[in-house]
Amino acid sequence: MRHILRLGAASIIALSTAAGVLAQDLADNQVVRIGVGVDDIRTIDPHFSVGTGEWPIFAAVYEAMVRFPKGTMDAAELQPALATAWEVDESGEVWTFTLREGVQWHHGYGPFTADDVVFTLERVRDADNPSPHAGLLDPVLSVEAVDDLTVRITTDGVVPNLPALLVNNNIGYIMSRAAAEDGIDARTHPIGTGPFQHEGYRARESFSLAANPDYWGGVPTVERLVVQFMPDAATRELALIAGEIHASDIPARQDAVDRMRSNGMEVDLTAPANMFTLHMNMSLDPISDPSVREALALGTDRAALANFFGADLAYVENSPLPAGYIGHTEDVRQLDFDPDRARELLAEAGHGDGLSLSVAMSNSDIYLPPMQVIQEMWRNIGVDLQLNVVDHPTYHRVIRENQNPVVLYGAFRYPLDGTVYLTQFFHSEAAIGQPGAITNFSHLGQIGPSVDELIEEAQFELDEERQIELWAEAQRVIMDEIAVVPLYTRNYALARSPRLDLGFETKSRSIYEVTEDARLLR
CATH class of the missing domain: 3.40.190.10 (Periplasmic binding protein-like II)
Incomplete structure (x- = not known):
């Protein structure tokens, strides 16, 4: 044919x-x-x-x-x-x-x-x-x-x-x-x-x-x-x-959108857009402890983060592959907000008197405000998160030098399926520090279970149902390990x-x- x-x-x-x-x-x-x-x-x-x-x-x-x-x-x-x-x-x-x-x-x-x-x-x-x-x-x-x-x-x-x-x-x-x-x-x-x-x-x-x-x-x-x-x-x-x-990109927040419109500007809200995720760097202590990773996940109110930007601008994500991508599944371990359980987990992990973390953080208006919100959420569970604010290019350099125990990262990847997104963020060869390093900030596959075979088999699978199931299984492995904490997808906002x-x-x-x-x- x-x-x-x-x-x-x-x-x-x-x-x-x-x-x-x-x-x-x-x-x-x-x-x-x-x-x-x-x-x-x-x-x-x-x-x-x-x-x-x-x-x-x-x-x-x-x-x-x-x-x-x-x-x-x-x-x-x-x-x-x-x-x-x-x-x-x-x-x-x-x-x-x-x-x-x-x-x-x-x-x-x-x-x-x-x-x-x-x-x-x-x-x-x-x-x-x-x-x-x-x-x-x-x-x-x-x-x-x-x-x-x-x-x-x-x-x-x-x-x-x-x-x-x-x-x-x-x-x-x-x-x-x-x-x-x-x-x-x-x-x-x-x-x-x-x-x-x-x-x-x-x-x-x-x-x-x-x-x-x-x-x-x-x-x-x-x-x-x-x-x-x-x-x-x-x-x-x-x-x-x-x-x-x-013309310019503007912060994807309701106040920024309203301000531009009130000044006579045309505003365009566009998608597909970046899903923001907290990558848990399992190569560094104390993030290497799964109880700490679970505590940080349960101490993060993702709905509040989405509402921070405005109801029309962001929505909660539950899985490592963004909603709307072919292969996305909600049938993964759910990490619903539970600060009481988060405090218990930290105590069980030996951090009952509190835990201190220090991270470099971009000064970008896309990155810094949500991380400051997370900083307050984690303070409520006994985590002192110190933000060392740097310019955005420096942030990208630092996180690729494996210095951050947690990495906030927003990303959109084409095509809209599991092929590129899961490969770049979760294949072991994409781990930071490897010759083919891309954006595997969690070091999944180097540490803990690997999803390499699932990703590779899915890439060349002609049976769409089988391909989708392979991507779904990869997402379940990632969430069981709490290699990442999916947060929200935030539409892009542009004004002209x-x-x-x-x-x-x-x-x-x-x-x-x-x-x-x-x-x-x-």
């Missing part, structure tokens, strides 16, 4: 001015400024970036073979981008992608070809320097350039969602072989095919992009896109209200000036996507 998807270019190319907006309605100055809640970039190499503040930069520069509909992360409605069509043969293991003709790399690096796709996917899977997102491509056996505009990808078994793995989300972004061989540093100087191209970078200040005059999808109306690094939420809010920036017309509704992502459709109105 052959599966073919062909969509015309007209389905994804928007006119520079939409119906109902006349040229005289456009602002004379088409410079869009976006505020992001980081103090600087770590890298804008999409294959290695794990930061949300970097995403609007590389998303405006790079493109993938396949893309989500703009403003969404809907894998059921994939659209052509650098590929115009794709099909799989009758075995279900050989995919052929037909590439878009006439696409040019920025700054004179020549035409986009199949060789760039081969280079990109080999780069992601480089065993000596693998991307932290490389696990998505584990089923890929080979990538071949059939000719300049045709790519053949062969997989180990049937992978029906392969196009969804190659979408505009980190590993899907295609990079120029010629730029890489020319020594261009992708960490700070991206070369892509998208509607905007690198113009300049000022450390700890801003990253500026200029409109790509040769963009295959049409020349953008916006002449420049400036991403400004603004780690302080109050500063971003004031700058937005004052008209100094046109009514003058910024993106050209589509923003339903997903944690920061605004600026494309060739965007324009500033008077």
Whole structure:
């Protein structure tokens, strides 16, 4: 059986001015400024970036073979981008992608070809320097350039969602072989095919992009896109209200949402969003004691944490795999709030006179306030939690140096199933300190039981019911061990000036996507 998807270019190319907006309605100055809640970039190499503040930069520069509909992360409605069509043969293991003709790399690096796709996917899977997102491509056996505009990808078994793995989300972004061989540093100087191209970078200040005059999808109306690094939420809010920036992420709290609306800003609440979890570092005392882990879990009022942000903005999570992901189950050990039992467990563990913990904590308005709430909750059960507040980049460094006994971490992982999420947080090879370290802060698999076999079997399981059960069993093991304490999922909150017309509704992502459709109105 052959599966073919062909969509015309007209389905994804928007006119520079939409119906109902006349040229005289456009602002004379088409410079869009976006505020992001980081103090600087770590890298804008999409294959290695794990930061949300970097995403609007590389998303405006790079493109993938396949893309989500703009403003969404809907894998059921994939659209052509650098590929115009794709099909799989009758075995279900050989995919052929037909590439878009006439696409040019920025700054004179020549035409986009199949060789760039081969280079990109080999780069992601480089065993000596693998991307932290490389696990998505584990089923890929080979990538071949059939000719300049045709790519053949062969997989180990049937992978029906392969196009969804190659979408505009980190590993899907295609990079120029010629730029890489020319020594261009992708960490700070991206070369892509998208509607905007690198113009300049000022450390700890801003990253500026200029409109790509040769963009295959049409020349953008916006002449420049400036991403400004603004780690302080109050500063971003004031700058937005004052008209100094046109859009920003804002704290996902009801008061922030109401404040923006009262000042005439448009607010977008988006999902899927980060689930926040307390990772219990079982390699450090006293967290190595399961009674202590259980006490901390029972001393955490997760419903109160969700209500802290507002009823419309957050909801309680009960399992290590977020609700809404394929494979999520509630059939796991439940850790309902019980401070009396928490105090008893601490006493039984030899901490009847109290317990002191010290952790580094990010100054981010996403991390610090909820951790301060947890600090008060734990004080009520006899735990003195000392918060050593550091900037957000330092926090990410410290938690990867295995210094925190507990780690607060918010994460969203694509695709929305157990494949990536469970691998990155609970596979033993992803444990902090390992060569393939990602975000296994609990050290599960190195300490206590392992879910490696369950995760690996599920990744290649074609029977969906069996796959879901494997993921469910992994979640039960994780919760029985109390390797983590699931807390809440918090929708993203974004605000923008009514003058910024993106050209589509923003339903997903944690920061605004600026494309060739965007324009500033008077």
